[in-house]
Amino acid sequence: METAIIELDHRTDQATRQMLQKVVDKKRKFDKLKLGHLYVMWAVVIASFLYLLLLYKNVMEPYSYSFEAMFSAFVHLPFNMYMLVFIVALYGFMNVLKEKREKADKEFNALRCEIIDKSKDLWKKEEEWKNRHLVYEMMKKTFDVNLYHENK
Template sequence: MYGGLINLDEHIKNLDNWTDEATKQMLQNVVKRKRKFDKFEKRHLIFLWLTILSFTFYGIFLYTKIYMPYSYSASMIFSAFLSNSYNVYFIVVSFSLYGYLTVLKKKVDKYEKEYHALRCEIIDKAPDLWKGEAWDKRHIVFEMMKKQYDINLYHENK
């Protein structure tokens, strides 16, 4: 038996023999890419909210600790801003979160593109992957992929 098939998910491994091993491997690859995309999308969302909260708390901090007590003088606001050592920490943390957020966004876009390209390739090659009687049964594979992995192989549109 082919060594790469050991890593197949149970649902893909248990497909009937009218789905060949190469097709099963393609399905497994699209599942793997979908999981990676989902993982980074979730991580991006978490860091998006952390970044928003960080900037919000920093704004509240600036308003309550610097602006409100020294609002009578612009030079006092500036002096209080420079003398408060917490500003450096807030700025570093907030902008570090924002920087990591942009890195994550690029990764999410990259993994989404890879996942979508492989999914579209399976859709385009469907007539070659399922021939003869298998063509009539391909909907079983498509339904399983939609139900188990939330991967739509019926249409190329997301």
């Protein structure tokens, strides 16, 4: 458990700290998938651009006089097939990461909204209710988790 969450001893009970820890874990998973998706997306863009540039320089420019000559030059080099398969596979992996990212985002926001909805039950005592803003501020500053509003 995170030290910042453990230090909330008098402001929260054990169950609330566990819920806060789960939200932090879901946020980290979402951030990791978001960054991975971004890297793979840029890899697809750069690889596609470089491959098309290479294709233009090696196939289209020298054999532009005939489509048959261009097609023959394209098929003749096995590198073209490997590169094409690599880019398509990278694009598919990017889509898989996007789906995982969206799923992680939904799980994170569902748990965050659940904490917001149950805030009256989690901070039952009057003093805990008055100090809950300190917990919210700590979660926002330390982990970038907004517990003030359900909307992002």
